[in-house]
Amino acid sequence: MAGDRVARAVRSAGRRPGVSGTREAILAAALRAFATSGFRGASLRAIANDAGVDPALIRHYFGDKASLFAQAVADGSGIVARMSAVLDQRGPDQGRRAIDAYLGLWEDPDNLAVIRAMIGTAMTAPEALESLRGVLLARVASRAPGGADSPGVALAASQLLGLAFARYVIQIPSVAAMPRDELLDLVAPTIDRYLALGEAPA
Amino acid sequence: MAGDRVARAVRSAGRRPGVSGTREAILAAALRAFATSGFRGASLRAIANDAGVDPALIRHYFGDKASLFAQAVADGSGIVARMSAVLDQRGPDQGRRAIDAYLGLWEDPDNLAVIRAMIGTAMTAPEALESLRGVLLARVASRAPGGADSPGVALAASQLLGLAFARYVIQIPSVAAMPRDELLDLVAPTIDRYLALGEAPA
DNA sequence: CCGGGAACTCCTCACTTGTGGAATTCCTGG
DNA sequence: CCAGGAATTCCACAAGTGAGGAGTTCCCGG
Structure with missing residues (x-):
């Protein structure tokens, strides 16, 4: 089985090469989610999923859910x-x-x-x-x-x-x-x- | 200790004497909650608490959360x-x-x-x-x-x-x-x- | 070239939520 | 007066939530 998961496998952790625009992707996804589900209804996991990103990255960039909302609205x-x-x-x-x-x-x-x-x-x-x-x-x-x-x-x-x-x-x-x-x-x-x-x- | 908790004690389970207007209390509380928190944000437990009632009573009377919402809105x-x-x-x-x-x-x-x-x-x-x-x-x-x-x-x-x-x-x-x-x-x-x-x- | 920090993922915790079952008490019709 | 049902409670569960810790990979300035 060790020979099975050769290189890329699950792409596990670690920084990605090049620029990623992740921050912007999160903000856009957050805006969509808050718009369609409201503040309480929008879940960080759903936002992260929509942005194609790990949920913990939201915390990394924005900290709170409230801060995310403030940033997203201010941004747009x-x-x-x-x-x-x-x-x-x-x-x-x-x-x-x-x-x-x-x-x-x-x-x-x-x-x-x-x-x-x-x-x-x-x-x-x-x-x-x-x-x-x-x-x-x-x-x-x-x-x-x-x-x-x-x-x-x-x-x-x-x-x-x-x-x-x-x-x-x-x-x-x-x-x-x-x-x-x-x-x-x-x-x-x-x-x-x-x-x-x-x-x-x- | 048996002599201690004579009558009322914790009022545990069972029907209450007289009429209670519980159904109406739930509908009113539900309307308040949906108005201030939205559909997702309003929790059945909070509604029940506001109505001074056990959460399970909501299910007993209305079944679904969606049905509760429909009833409350239709009612008003x-x-x-x-x-x-x-x-x-x-x-x-x-x-x-x-x-x-x-x-x-x-x-x-x-x-x-x-x-x-x-x-x-x-x-x-x-x-x-x-x-x-x-x-x-x-x-x-x-x-x-x-x-x-x-x-x-x-x-x-x-x-x-x-x-x-x-x-x-x-x-x-x-x-x-x-x-x-x-x-x-x-x-x-x-x-x-x-x-x-x-x-x-x- | 190498070390610090940024970007990124996985896993876990404590909590809340909606739903449901089971038990208890009371009311009412026969 | 008694049986069936209505009203009410507590308890439990599975799923989802926000938050956070710990580790891994990459970029860039010195």
């Missing part, structure tokens, strides 16, 4: 900035363009994973809610014309959120199946009206 | 009917009345628990998503004028959902702190416009 949270930046542009067809850009963000599977991870965890973990609100508000508040965070922008954001939720999460047929152009036509006036609230104040 | 899902009924009433100030009624539903802690349980679980458990969509659509589809489920009603629902989410879950300051009347004034035109879509088709 550039999309939060892009989500709120969507409402920055002004102009004649600002509503149409905002909705179009916003829906585009939700249609990217990677972004969807981040969003679902944040919202899903925010629903079940108070401290995650804190950080989510913090990140969202830091952006929203920064671009208010009047200094405070503007009701118009917030209402526009609420419509966009509800729309994306209905279309991509709950998947209500009439909204999920509607052609993009038609959706834009129907919802753009709403966004335009909300955004105009901040421009003609008292 | 009168609110789903009320949520979609909100969009039934027509008239001059239909938008205002719909928003007012809808927000009222979210402000009841019991209802909020059901909603959070459904949404939180829908985000993290595909099979729960199926049943959630089914329940919602059975109601929404039933009152469509054209026979199919109407885009106008669905869009109105998406705005209401996003609004409630921003106000009660994420708690964006400018939306959460806004007086009810002001909110109604700002959002009612949107709802009115969406609902009018179904009335003047081609």
Whole structure:
């Protein structure tokens, strides 16, 4: 039997040659897992398996499960900035363009994973809610014309959120199946009206 | 020592005298747990403990954890009917009345628990998503004028959902702190416009 | 060229979870 | 008044969890 397991065998332990991108693979897998199973439901073993890696490596790189989550969300949270930046542009067809850009963000599977991870965890973990609100508000508040965070922008954001939720999460047929152009036509006036609230104040 | 543990002692096993309302206590505790921890995160032992009951009683009454969830949601899902009924009433100030009624539903802690349980679980458990969509659509589809489920009603629902989410879950300051009347004034035109879509088709 | 540290794997521990069986006490219908 | 069932408890199990220790292989700076 000693002659049997010659060289490679089980590839046992030890460092691999070359660069491996393991860290990034773990973060991506973690985001997927947190998005689809929530914080508690996502298991480190499943994440490691998805990343093609030993579970102990997660501990090696990130320590805690909570730290893993924080890192994964922070890593992918550039999309939060892009989500709120969507409402920055002004102009004649600002509503149409905002909705179009916003829906585009939700249609990217990677972004969807981040969003679902944040919202899903925010629903079940108070401290995650804190950080989510913090990140969202830091952006929203920064671009208010009047200094405070503007009701118009917030209402526009609420419509966009509800729309994306209905279309991509709950998947209500009439909204999920509607052609993009038609959706834009129907919802753009709403966004335009909300955004105009901040421009003609008292 | 025999004289010591006279009567009550550890209250060991056996049926309790009188009615107990245990079933209802379990359902209520389950709803709380699912709302705050999600489907996976809620443990049967924690639910039983919250209800002041032995974990095995859950199995006795409901069998599966999934069945428990289904029962708990179905039990509290009168609110789903009320949520979609909100969009039934027509008239001059239909938008205002719909928003007012809808927000009222979210402000009841019991209802909020059901909603959070459904949404939180829908985000993290595909099979729960199926049943959630089914329940919602059975109601929404039933009152469509054209026979199919109407885009106008669905869009109105998406705005209401996003609004409630921003106000009660994420708690964006400018939306959460806004007086009810002001909110109604700002959002009612949107709802009115969406609902009018179904009335003047081609 | 060699030694320290980084990358990586295996194994184990203590704990929690969902599920289920068996026993006990009480209520109620005949 | 008594038998059957309902309500309730304790105990046990197998599986999965997060955490951590110990060892192995490789890379790179001196």
